[in-house]
Structures are given as structure tokens and as C-alpha cells.
Amino acid sequence: MNLKKLYLSTAILAVLAFITYFLKNNDSPKVQDQRVGSPILANAQLDKVSTLEMISGSESMTFIRQDGNWLLQERYQLPADPKQIANLIKQLKDTTLERVASKNPERISDFGFGIDYINLLAEDGASVLSLDLGRETESGKQLVRFGEEEIAFVASEAFGVNGDPVSWLKKSLVSLDRDQIRTLKVSLLDGSSLELSRESEDEDWMATSELPEGMTLDQAAIDRAIGRVSQLNFVNLAELDDPEVLAAAAxxxxxxLTMSDETNYTFEIGRRPEVRVEKQVETTNEDGEKISEKQEEVETPAGPVYVKIESSKADDPLNKYMDQTAFATTSTLFTAFPESIEGFLKKAPSDSEEPGEEE
Known part of the structure; x- marks a missing residue:
């Protein structure tokens, strides 16, 4: 009899323990919040927003809206890519709160909060939105909470914070209409220089000084170089005293370039040159004999390409940007310009050749 009572007591305690565990670790599906079904960000809130803050781990980014642009404060107030900002705002507007995930602090502590944040502020500093992003659920949803509230939601769409500040910046440095370029002056690596001009976009480039005998301008090579420099993006930033930047300047x-409105743009395009060394290498000649010969090898690859731009327009923001940081661009900009003017020339057709015919 006592054994039966013991079994019964044990069973009751087990049931009570299970109920306690269930209540402690699970939220009733009926537990809801009036915000369920609504978007994370309402349209009515957008007009108030003047500052966007994003935090990802130790990286913090602050964008302030000014004259229609979002300026990244931690990167010299450079303008952000408007498409990326618009996509983020749209995502906040389109993502809805599907249900309450938990009101249990112990469960919420396992949701991955406290790493990625999105904060929207009004001009007076008042919070419009303070969103803490947790981990993504197994079903591809997003765990979120507002501020440090002890209630977490499941949002309809998974998203996170890209913590690379440079990736948020507008990459275009210049976008010039190449048809409006009237003069081109280049000083090349070997110290040679070339000055070209044209009256309109329909005319060929003409040299302002005499070319080497038997040579003429290679219009295609000139157009390729102009195409590279007139539409120019950057890929990264560096400090002005960075050793790679200083080596590129040397x-x-x-x-x-001079435009039809007489605006001038000067581009200084440089990179640290590669370092080559001669090494004694064992090889085999045509007779199958092993011989030792000297071969040149690249010991240190060339450095990144940096560009500095100066506009003759005093109010052009480019001038301010260039005084604050160095802009790295693609290597194709540097290689578009030959080491000497011969790269912009070709053999002139002889008098005996038909027009358009080359040897």
C-alpha cells in the first residue's frame, strides 16, 4: 500500500514538474500584443526621421539626412548609396510582426539579441524606432524586439545589418558626359606628355603639338582611356598618410579634362609599382641538359590604385572629399593609360595606302 502511494506521489510530482517546465519555457499561443500584424515601421513615422543609426557588433554607423542625401558621419560625411538606404527603409515598412515569440526573459536571452541594432531618430533626438535584431529562425523568419522590451516578436522576413561602412557609400566619384569633353592633357609615367583637343564630339582628337614622324593619334586608345576616367567609381578608402597612398603618389x-562649359577636372592616378628581382633558376635546355640561368620574378605585387580628383568648381564637394581621405579604385583605370605617349599613337598610313587601310 505504501509502495502504491509512493508511485502515485512520484507520478504527481513528475506531472507538476513538467507543467512547471512547460509554463516556464513556453509561451501560450494566445499571448499576443496589439502590434502583431503591423509593420515594423509605419509610413507615418518616416517623415520624422532625420538620423539612421546601425550597429553591428563593434561597428557603429550614423547616417544624417541633409539636402536629400544620407551622409555617413563615421566616414567623413560621405554620401550613402541612396538605393541601399531606400531598400532598408522599404524592408522595415514591408516586414510585419507575425506573432509574439516570447515574453519569457530566460528564453529571450537565447534569441541572439544585443548584437545588431537599427535606430531611427527624429531631428530633436527622439526615438522613432529602436529595433534589436536577434537570430534568424529555422523557418527563415526574424526574431526582433523593440529597445530592451521583455517581449520578442517573430517578424515575417529575415534581415540583418551589414557592418561594413564602405559598402553603404555611394561609389560614384564622377560621371562626366564624354561627348562634352573638349581637351585632354596627360602626363605619363616616363615623363612624356600629350595635349589633345576637339571642337565637338563629332570630330577626331587633334594633337596641339607635333607628333613623331610617321605616327598619328590612335583614336580608339584615346577613347578607351577617356571612357575609364569619365565614369569613375571607388572601391575602398584609406588614410591620406597610408604608406600605399604615399607610394602611389610617387x-x-x-x-x-576640360568640359564644354570650361570646367576642369584633374585626376592623379597612381599605384605602388611591383618589385621584380632576378633569381638564379635551374632549368633544362633543348638538349635536355640542366642549366642555370637568371630569370626575373615578381617579388612584391603592385599596390592598390588610388585616384585624387580636383574640380575647378570651388563648391564641388569632390574637393573636400579628396582632402579628407584617399580613394582606391580598380586597376583598369591605371592600365588604361600607357607608360609613354607611344601607347596613344599608331603608324600613319602612307600616301600609297587607300583611305582607312593600314599596313
Missing amino acids: NQVSVT
Whole structure:
């Protein structure tokens, strides 16, 4: 009899323990919040927003809206990519709170909060939105909470914070209409220079000084170089005293474009040159004999390409940007310009050749 009572007591305690565990670790599906079904960000809130803050781990980014642009404060107030900002705002507007995930602090502590944040502020500093992003659920949803509230939601769409500040910046440095370029001056690596002009976009480029005998301008090579420099993006930033930036300044090409409105743009394009060394290498000759010969190898690859741009317009923000940071661009900009003017020339057709025919 006592054994039966013991079994019964044990069973009751087990049931009570299970109920306690269930209540402690699970939220009733009926537990809801009036915000369920609504978007994370309402349209009515957008007009108030003047500052966007994003935090990802130790990286913090602050964008302030000014004259229609979002300026990234931690990167010299450079303008952000408007498409990326618009996509983020749209995502906040389109993502809805599907249900309450938990009101249990112990469960919420396992949701991955406290790493990624999105904060929207009004002009007076008042909070419009303070969103803490947790981990993504197994079903591809997003765990979120507002501020440090002890209630977590499941949002309809998974998203996170890209913590790379440079990736948020507008990459275009210049976008010039190449048809409006009237003069081109280049100073190349070997110290040679070339000055070209044209009256309109329908005319060929003409040299302002005499070319080497038997040579003429290679219009295609000139157009390729102009195409590279007139539509120019950057890929990264560096400090002005970075050793790579200083080395690039000592090995650069200078290009000046004059537009039809007489605006000048000067581009200084440089990179640290590669370092080559001669090494004694064992090889085999045509007779199958092993011989030792000297071969040149690249010991240190060339550095990144940096560009500095100066506009003749005093109010052009480019001038301010260039005084604050160095802009790295693609290597194709540097290689678009030959080491000497011969790269912009070709053999002139002889008098005996038909028009358009080359040897």
C-alpha cells in the first residue's frame, strides 16, 4: 500500500514538474500584443526621421539626412548609396510582426539579441524606432524586439545589418558626359606628355603639338582611356598618410579634362609599382641538359590604385572629399593609360595606302 502511494506521489510530482517546465519555457499561443500584424515601421513615422543609426557588433554607423542625401558621419560625411538606404527603409515598412515569440526573459536571452541594432531618430533626438535584431529562425523568419522590451516578436522576413561602412557609400566619384569633353592633357609615367583637343564630339582628337614622324593619334586608345576616367567609381578608402597612398603618389599619371562649359577636372592616378628581382633558376635546355640561368620574378605585387580628383568648381564637394581621405579604385583605370605617349599613337598610313587601310 505504501509502495502504491509512493508511485502515485512520484507520478504527481513528475506531472507538476513538467507543467512547471512547460509554463516556464513556453509561451501560450494566445499571448499576443496589439502590434502583431503591423509593420515594423509605419509610413507615418518616416517623415520624422532625420538620423539612421546601425550597429553591428563593434561597428557603429550614423547616417544624417541633409539636402536629400544620407551622409555617413563615421566616414567623413560621405554620401550613402541612396538605393541601399531606400531598400532598408522599404524592408522595415514591408516586414510585419507575425506573432509574439516570447515574453519569457530566460528564453529571450537565447534569441541572439544585443548584437545588431537599427535606430531611427527624429531631428530633436527622439526615438522613432529602436529595433534589436536577434537570430534568424529555422523557418527563415526574424526574431526582433523593440529597445530592451521583455517581449520578442517573430517578424515575417529575415534581415540583418551589414557592418561594413564602405559598402553603404555611394561609389560614384564622377560621371562626366564624354561627348562634352573638349581637351585632354596627360602626363605619363616616363615623363612624356600629350595635349589633345576637339571642337565637338563629332570630330577626331587633334594633337596641339607635333607628333613623331610617321605616327598619328590612335583614336580608339584615346577613347578607351577617356571612357575609364569619365565614369569613375571607388572601391575602398584609406588614410591620406597610408604608406600605399604615399607610394602611389610617387608613381602616378596626371590627366586633365576640360568640359564644354570650361570646367576642369584633374585626376592623379597612381599605384605602388611591383618589385621584380632576378633569381638564379635551374632549368633544362633543348638538349635536355640542366642549366642555370637568371630569370626575373615578381617579388612584391603592385599596390592598390588610388585616384585624387580636383574640380575647378570651388563648391564641388569632390574637393573636400579628396582632402579628407584617399580613394582606391580598380586597376583598369591605371592600365588604361600607357607608360609613354607611344601607347596613344599608331603608324600613319602612307600616301600609297587607300583611305582607312593600314599596313
